[in-house]
Amino acid sequence: MPSPHETPSAASPPPVRDRGDIDPRGTKRDRSWPPAPEPLPVPVIDNHCHLDFADGDEQLSVHDHVARAAAVGVDAQITIGSDLEAVRWTAALLASAERPASLRGGVAVHPNEAALHARGRDHEGRELVGLDAAISEVSELLRGPGMIVVGETGLDWFRTSRKDERARAAQFDSFRAHIALAKELDLPLQIHDRDAHRDVLEVLDADGAPERTVLHCFSGDAEFARACADRGWFLSFAGTVTFKNAQPLREALGEVGLGQVMVETDAPFLTPVPYRGRPNSSYLIPLTMATIAEVTGTTLEQACRTIRTTTQDVYGWPVGGAA
Ligand SMILES: [Zn+2]
Numbered sequence: 227m228p229s230p231h232e233t234p235s236a237a238s239p240p241p242v243r244d245r246g247d248i249d250p251r252g253t254k255r256d257r258s259w260p261p262a263p264e265p266l267p268v269p270v271i272d273n274h275c276h277l278d279f280a281d282g283d284e285q286l287s288v289h290d291h292v293a294r295a296a297a298v299g300v301d302a303q304i305t306i307g308s309d310l311e312a313v314r315w316t317a318a319l320l321a322s323a324e325r326p327a328s329l330r331g332g333v334a335v336h337p338n339e340a341a342l343h344a345r346g347r348d349h350e351g352r353e354l355v356g357l358d359a360a361i362s363e364v365s366e367l368l369r370g371p372g373m374i375v376v377g378e379t380g381l382d383w384f385r386t387s388r389k390d391e392r393a394r395a396a397q398f399d400s401f402r403a404h405i406a407l408a409k410e411l412d413l414p415l416q417i418h419d420r421d422a423h424r425d426v427l428e429v430l431d432a433d434g435a436p437e438r439t440v441l442h443c444f445s446g447d448a449e450f451a452r453a454c455a456d457r458g459w460f461l462s463f464a465g466t467v468t469f470k471n472a473q474p475l476r477e478a479l480g481e482v483g484l485g486q487v488m489v490e491t492d493a494p495f496l497t498p499v500p501y502r503g504r505p506n507s508s509y510l511i512p513l514t515m516a517t518i519a520e521v522t523g524t525t526l527e528q529a530c531r532t533i534r535t536t537t538q539d540v541y542g543w544p545v546g547g548a549a
Pocket residue numbers: 378417418419442443
């Protein structure tokens with residue numbers, strides 16, 4: 227296996243957009259990169275981040291993110307492209323000769339994007355292709371190199387009103403199309419569920435969930451966690467599990483235990499405590515892992531080992547190489 231510290235031969239493509247473009251607090255936030263935490267005793271995989279976003283006072287390349295992650299024992303990453311621009315960027319990165327060996331990805335039309343495609347315009351009023359066209363482009367690109375997951379899809383009643391009939395219908399249509407796509411391609415499915423637990427359950431139960439279904443950035447309580455775990459799905463915890471007001475989330479984690487759990491950053495968002503609001507990157511996962519170990523009453527080493535094995539089983543990657 228190549229050393230993760232190997233210097234890349236060429237610069238990686240620059241991110242497509244700045245987080246500040248979509249985050250109104252962008253200019254007021256502390257945009258300095260948090261210091262690196264203590265390295266993990268056993269390496270884990272960040273199964274959900276967005277490398278297409280730039281953040282921070284110092285611009286990091288894809289290879290910078292990968293190197294910083296590897297230095298603290300996050301030795302593999304899955305980057306997710308969730309609007310059409312990011313989908314194309316992610317596909318190009320994964321297909322390029324410069325793709326780090328420790329990087330794979332997935333693409334989908336994010337639920338909030340599905341609503342925009344149905345409307346035909348983005349937030350700036352620019353014209354967008356229809357939802358069907360967007361999904362067929364995703365379907366095409368998912369067949370390219372380095373793609374190991376369909377995601378993120380699902381339902382979001384936080385940023386898109388469920389009372390907007392067209393938007394709601396678009397989210398349901400898009401979710402169902404991605405469920406079918408995951409089955410067709412025999413890939414795992416990553417679900418985005420924001421304020422939509424019950425509807426997510428209903429759709430998955432009605433259509434039949436793909437064999438490998440992951441609730442990314444799990445945000446439910448213990449009861450919802452149990453419902454998901456009983457169906458054989460996986461819960462991926464982000465930095466939110468470290469937040470002070472996230473007791474229900476820690477109870478959810480305590481409810482399911484380590485067996486069906488994974489870890490992610492959703493970087494550059496959701497930076498774990500004590501660096502909330504600052505830029506996030508895979509190298510900050512040790513902070514989230516510390517909370518996961520504490521809540522599940524295991525050693526950090528055991529928590530890392532179990533999560534690594536689960537993640538490898540679900541994605542079929544990285545092959546071997548378990549610590
Ligand atoms: Zn999400």
